[in-house]
Structure formats: structure tokens, C-alpha cells
Amino acid sequence: MIDYYAKVSKTHAQRRKLKSAVMIVLCVIAAFVALLPLLYIFFYTTMKGASSLNLAFFTELPKPVGETGGGMANAIVGTFVLVGLGSVIGIPVGLMAGIYVTEYSKSLIANIVKFVTDVLSGIPSIIIGIFAYGVVVLPMQRFSALAGGFALGILMIPTITRTTEEMLKLVPHSLREAALALGIPRWKTTIRIVLRTASGGIITGILLAIARAAGETAPLLFTSFGNSFWATSLDGPMASIPVQIFNYAISPYEEWHRKAWAGAFVLICLVFIVSLIVRLATRNKYSQS
């Protein structure tokens, strides 16, 4: 009798261990599959792009077809300006909407805002571009950096609103009570205590939004359009790295293809560096981890 049970439980245990091993292997493979494209993109852009980089790339304007040399200085500056304009619209609106939803609104309004931001974040970026075209470009009668910034700003709002909301929800209610019980006004409690406690997560959300906006091409195609020269004002067309990459990549010229790779490499590096700087600058000296 005893032997019989021992035998059964032994084979059972073996089968269980086998199952466990198979599942672990599957998970590891899945992790690699997920990481592979990322690593591949990173190495491939570095390989193809880094070699075409030189000082001129950062300081000179694009040269016409046939001439060698030249750079993307206007597009690099343009990306900064456009993302900056987008941030000026997207960060305050997103942040304040997130604060309103968690700290001040009733649950019905909060749910409506949540639903709308979810829908908004699911809208393809090209449609946001068309919207900006209709709202800004058509009335102004021309492509402009303002229109591009507007489109990027709208694109950033849902990400920032949702992360702000999620992060504020993680701040324990007891902290708000503690601050209010000290006679600290509500708005100061929100800004100086609640927002500060959640700042790490909120900044991550903002960075994600900025990184996404910096790489967007579709909404810029018919808003800021692109420009081979320095843009002199915000209400005229402006070059940006993604649009420039797009224009170069679809061209038939080998030299321009190389430039596109270099642009892609610079774009990745920019996003990476900006994230790093913001993260270091806003690092909380008391954060635990």
C-alpha cells in the first residue's frame, strides 16, 4: 500500500517539476522575444547612424541633393522647440486634469474624465495631426510650429493625466489628513505634500509623454510641415528630426539614407539624455529604494 502511494507521488512530483521547468523556459523565451527588437533597433541605429555623425550634422543646414556634407541643425533645434511648445500645453493641462480628477472631483466626473482620456490616448496620432490642421493650420492659412506644438501637446495630455492620477492615488490618504490637520490649506497640501510625494512617478509619466512626442512624425507632417532652412518664427513651418528622417528615408539618395540613420540615432540619444537629466535633477534626496 505504502509503496503504491510513494510511487504515485513520485511520478506526480516529477511531472510537476517538468511542467514548472517548461513554463520557466517559455517565460525566458518570451522575455527575450520582447527585448530582441529593442536591442536590435538600438544596435542597428547605432551601427548605421553613428558612423555618419560628424560635427557638421549638428551645426549645418541640410544640403541640396548631390552636394555632400550638411547636417540637421535646424531639425534638431526644431524638435526641441516643438516638444517645448507641446510641453507648455500638455504638461500643465495634463497635470492639472490629473490633480482635479483625484483630489477635487466627484466620482462621476472623475470617471467621465478617465474614460475620455483613455479614448484620447487610443486615438491614432495622425488623426490628432488632422485635428490640429483643422483647428490651427486652416484658420492661420499656413503650416506653423505653433500647430505642430499644439498637436504634440494634445498627444501628451492623456499620458500625463493618467499617470498623474495613478500616482496621486498611491499617496496615502493619511498624509493629506496629516497636512490638513496642521491647518495647511487644501491647495498647499495638494502641491507641497501630495504632489511632491508623488513627484517621482509623475515625472516618469511626463518623460514618457515627452519621449513619445519627440518621436512623433504623423501629427507634424501637416502641421509644422518641415523646413530646409532655419525657421525664423513660430508661425512658420519648422523642421523636426522625425519629419526630416521620414523625408530622407523615402528619398532615393544613398547620402540622404545615411543622414536618416544618423537622425534616428540622434533622436534616440536625445530622448535618452533628456530622460537621464530630468531624472537626476528631480531625484528626491529622501526617496527610498
Place this chain on the structure above:
Amino acid sequence: MDAEEIIKDIVIEEISKEEKIKHSVETESLTVSFNGREAISDVNIKIRSNAVTAIIGPSGCGKSTFLRSLNFMHDLTPGAKVTGTIRIHNKDINEFDMIEVRRKVGMVFQKPNPFPTMSVYDNVVAGLILNKRYKRSHLNEIVEKSLVLAGLWEEVKDRLKLSAMALSGGQQQRVCIARTLAVNPEIILFDEPTSALDPLSTSAIEETLSKLKKEYTIIIVTHNMQQAARVSDFTAYFFLGKLIELGKTRTIFTSPKEKLTEDYITGRFG
């Protein structure tokens, strides 16, 4: 003199004494309800100044609700409704600004809740600097005074710039007490301040409580009857949202007037 007259005399004496006694907090038919359900009903209580009043009672009897209504904390709970009057130093609290009430009536919570992004120093002065500007030297003075009073100064005086989260739970709770003291309230509410702490920290905080009553009026909600007996001068027993009995702590614990109080004290119930 027969017995009846003696009792009358004592009663008269008690009443005349009563008139000289100062009360910091008074409530009249105070009722607090959440979404129509009454958490406390018709509470009439007078809290003695410069004394520790303990509020005891089984879970859900409305102790915390009562405490929180005294500094508008119920205002944070959606669906809360308060009727009746609360007077602080003979003035209806609705005549004050809400912020003003909260500065007069400080509160220490059940779980230590220092501000995690701030140093010990900044935690203590948070209630001050988030309201107006102060001179650094003045702040230093307040920090030392508050931490000494909270019984924490010796332990943290070299670590004021450290995160408050680096301290132990008991020390964090004393930071919270110091933070409340820094605003210079007149009344301090303690909502089960030691229930999340170890016995050593508990006794440190109890010691602080007895020091504080010289300058402040203290109301403490506690689940621990030994604690109520140790620290308080007066005890109020709440049951099912009603104030059953208020009296000198010794009287409540040795010869309560009400049967309900006696049942609870002797552990027959609750």
C-alpha cells in the same frame, strides 16, 4: 442633617465647583451621520481644559468620528453631515474659519504619518512654513522646543536633516506629535496614537502625554483600557454612537454609574 441633605450639599458643592472649572470643548446634541447613517448621535459632552480625557468604547462606537468632528476632519469624508453645536472655548466652531479651527485643534493619528519627502526638521515646521514665512532662528527655536516636548530631541538632535522615514515607528509618531505642537494648538486630539507601536515607544508617548497636559487640553481615543487608566484624568465611554458616561477616570474604572460602562470595563462585553 439627614442623608438626603448631605447629598444635596455635595451636589451643590459639585455644581459650584463645576462653574469655576474651565472647559475647552463642549458639544451640544452633536450628531454626525455618513450618507444618512448616524455614527454618533446626540452627544453632549464637556471636555476639561488642561486635562487628559480618554475616550473608550468598542470598535464602531463612534469614538473616532467624535474626535474627527472636533477639527473638521469629517469634512474630508464624502457624505458626512454634522448637526448640533461644537464650542471651542465657548465659541461655536462654525464661527471660525476651518483652517483656524485646525490650527487650534491639532491631531495625531493612529499610524505615524510623517511627510516622506521631508527631513525631520522640515516635518516639524511643515505646519508653519506652509502657511507663512518665518525667520530661520525662530524656526530653530520652535523645532527644539517641540521636539523636547515630544520627548524626541535627545534622540534626533544630530539627525534633523535626515529623512523622517529613516526613524523608527515610535520616533516617527513623536515627530508627528512635535509637528502638531509646533503649530501651537490649544487642544490636541490623539486618535489611538500608540496602537501601531511597540510597548517601549508606547510608554515614551504616554510620558509625553502627561507632560503635555500642563499646557494643552488633550483628548485621546484608545482601545487599550489600561492606557486610558494610566494616562487620563477623565474618561468618556461611548457605545453605539452615544456617550454613555463621562467621569473621573478612577470613578469610571472602579464604580461606574452605568451598567453598560461596567460591563465594558469588566470585560463582560467588548
